[in-house]
Amino acid sequence: MNTTSHQLLTRRDYCQFLLSSQKNFTLTYFADHSVKYSHDQLNRYLSLDNITPADIWAEAKHHVIPTEQGYLLFDDTVIDKNYASKIEMVRRQYSGNAGKVIKGIGVVTCVYVNPQTAQYWIIDYRFYDKDRDDKTKLHHVKEMFLDCIENKKLPFTTVLMDSWYAVKWLMLLIESEQKIYYCPIKANRNVNEISNVTVNYQRVDSLTWTDEQKRQGRRVHLRQFPKGHSLQLYCLPFSTERTDYIVTNAPQAHTVDDIEKICAIRWRIEQCHRELKQTTGLERCQCRKAQIQRNHIACCLLVWHRLKALAIQFKSNIYQLKQGLLDSYMREQLKKPELVMAFSS
Numbered sequence: 148m149n150t151t152s153h154q155l156l157t158r159r160d161y162c163q164f165l166l167s168s169q170k171n172f173t174l175t176y177f178a179d180h181s182v183k184y185s186h187d188q189l190n191r192y193l194s195l196d197n198i199t200p201a202d203i204w205a206e207a208k209h210h211v212i213p214t215e216q217g218y219l220l221f222d223d224t225v226i227d228k229n230y231a232s233k234i235e236m237v238r239r240q241y242s243g244n245a246g247k248v249i250k251g252i253g254v255v256t257c258v259y260v261n262p263q264t265a266q267y268w269i270i271d272y273r274f275y276d277k278d279r280d281d282k283t284k285l286h287h288v289k290e291m292f293l294d295c296i297e298n299k300k301l302p303f304t305t306v307l308m309d310s311w312y313a314v315k316w317l318m319l320l321i322e323s324e325q326k327i328y329y330c331p332i333k334a335n336r337n338v339n340e341i342s343n344v345t346v347n348y349q350r351v352d353s354l355t356w357t358d359e360q361k362r363q364g365r366r367v368h369l370r371q372f373p374k375g376h377s378l379q380l381y382c383l384p385f386s387t388e389r390t391d392y393i394v395t396n397a398p399q400a401h402t403v404d405d406i407e408k409i410c411a412i413r414w415r416i417e418q419c420h421r422e423l424k425q426t427t428g429l430e431r432c433q434c435r436k437a438q439i440q441r442n443h444i445a446c447c448l449l450v451w452h453r454l455k456a457l458a459i460q461f462k463s464n465i466y467q468l469k470q471g472l473l474d475s476y477m478r479e480q481l482k483k484p485e486l487v488m489a490f491s492s
Contacts, residue, residue, distance in 0.1 A: 156184050156192040158446065165428050165450045167472065172428025194438055198445035200271050204299060206452050207270045210459075211259055217303035218260040218412055219295060220267075221288045221312060223275060224420040225251035226444065227430050235437035236276055244420075252440060255284050257291040258416045259301060266459065267415040269448055270299065274441065288312055289320065296324060305329065307413040313394070315372055322396055329395045329409050332369075336392070341366035341377050351392045356382055362403055369394070381406045423451050426469045 164177045174193075178186040225242040228234050229249045242249045253275030260267045271294065273287035288308070295301045306321050310331040321328045334352035348370050356365075364381040381403055383391040393406055401409075423429045427447040432440055454465045461468070 156188050158192075158196060158198070158449075160184070161189070161192060162446050162450050162453070165446055166453060168428065169469070169473065172431035173433055190434065190439070193434065193442045194436060196442045197438075198442050198449075200273065203272065203445065203448050203452075204270055206449055207259075207268050208299075210452060210456050211268045211270065211301070212261050212264055212266060213259075213302050214261050214263055215302045215304065216262055217301065218262060218305045218307055219292065219301075219303050220258040220260060220413055220416040221255070221291070221306070221308040222413075222416045222420075223253055223255040223284055223311075224424075225249060225253055226424075227251050231433075234433075234435050234440065236274065236279075236440055238278075240275070252444070253284070254444065255287040255291070256416060256419065257288075257295070258419055259295075259303070260412055260415050262412065267419065268455065269419055269451065270295070270301070272445075272448065274444075276437075279437075285312060285314060285317055289317060292321070292324075305409070307410065309413075315369070318396075319373075327395065327397045329393055329397070329406065331391050331393055331410075334390070334392065337370040338367040338380065339370070341368060351380070352390070354382075363400065364403070364406075367394075383407060383410070419451070422454075422465050423447055426454060426465055427451055 160183075161177075164181075165172060168176070174186055174189040177189055178184060225240055225244070227242070227245070227249060228237045228251045229245075231237055231250065234252075236252050237250050238253070239248055239250055240253055241247070242251060255273045255275055256269055257271035258267050259270045271291045273282075273291065275282075275284055275287065277283065292306070295303070304327055306326055306328040308328070308330050310333050313330045313332050313336075318328060318330075332351060334350065336351050337348040338351050338354070339346055339348045340354075351367075354365075361382060364379045366377045367380045368377050378394040378396055379401070381393045381395075381401070383393060383403065383406065385391065391410075393410060395401070395406075427450045429444060429447045432443040434440060434443070451465075454468055457468055458464050463471075
């Protein structure tokens with residue numbers, strides 16, 4: 148055991164480790180390279196701390212630049228634990244990144260985007276742990292959406308989300324708060340053309356489109372929505388194998404080019420998930436206890452915010468900052484290598 152084992156590990160210490168480490172984010176690796184802390188201390192800290200979404204917002208609010216034209220993005224990511232057999236909170240669920248069902252920990256995130264500065268921040272998150280709290284991903288999105296309005300009081304006009312969240316009650320909730328949404332719907336969603344004299348629901352992918360409708364969209368009624376309710380539907384063909392159908396309650400008219408630009412903002416949340424996984428060790432914690440996993444993931448979010456703030460300050464990006472930690476090491480090794488190259492003859 149380390150001679151200074153009486154020292155108390157803090158949240159900042161653990162976050163500093165995640166910020167500094169490049170590939171290995173295990174407690175064993177931390178303990179092996181620390182002169183202060185033992186593995187037991189690290190494990191004890193992560194077992195006893197209780198980092199909450201409020202703690203993430205407490206950090207995020209110092210960085211967020213709010214705007215009345217702000218966007219709220221919602222999506223979920225699966226923290227891959229496909230080779231874990233005894234980690235708590237792990238369940239089989241579909242991963243868009245893997246393109247299949249894997250074992251992992253589900254996290255639903257909320258990202259705030261300022262379109263004027265093109266900056267974005269993770270402002271809230273929830274664990275998808277239905278066995279513990281009996282909440283679906285949709286319920287988590289509802290909680291975070293209302294919290295942004297009622298508690299965080301963040302200004303925003305627009306909500307972007309995946310087709311998974313395009314359900315009637317959630318869309319109507321967003322409308323009731325006077326917010327605008329743009330979201331894709333499944334190809335088998337049934338719609339009725341508003342201009343139809345008689346009701347004739349059909350799959351959205353079976354609709355025929357005039358040239359004008361391809362440019363400007365068309366008014367439709369989604370099946371099971373209130374009578375008289377209508378949305379603007381747009382068709383975005385990306386390839387011969389993929390077409391997205393986007394619905395919005397926006398009162399103003401859009402062209403399909405406008406819709407493409409708006410929907411492209413939603414990929415910021417995918418970028419957040421990728422940055423978290425590739426730079427903070429989000430998926431690398433091997434501990435079995437749920438509380439340790441929760442605190443590790445929350446610390447990764449705090450580290451992401453620090454990297455994000457530094458990237459803005461130095462006009463760089465998160466990847467360059469993380470890789471930059473190795474630059475001084477590389478320069479020193481080239482000047483005075485610890486492992487010296489030699490030939491036998």
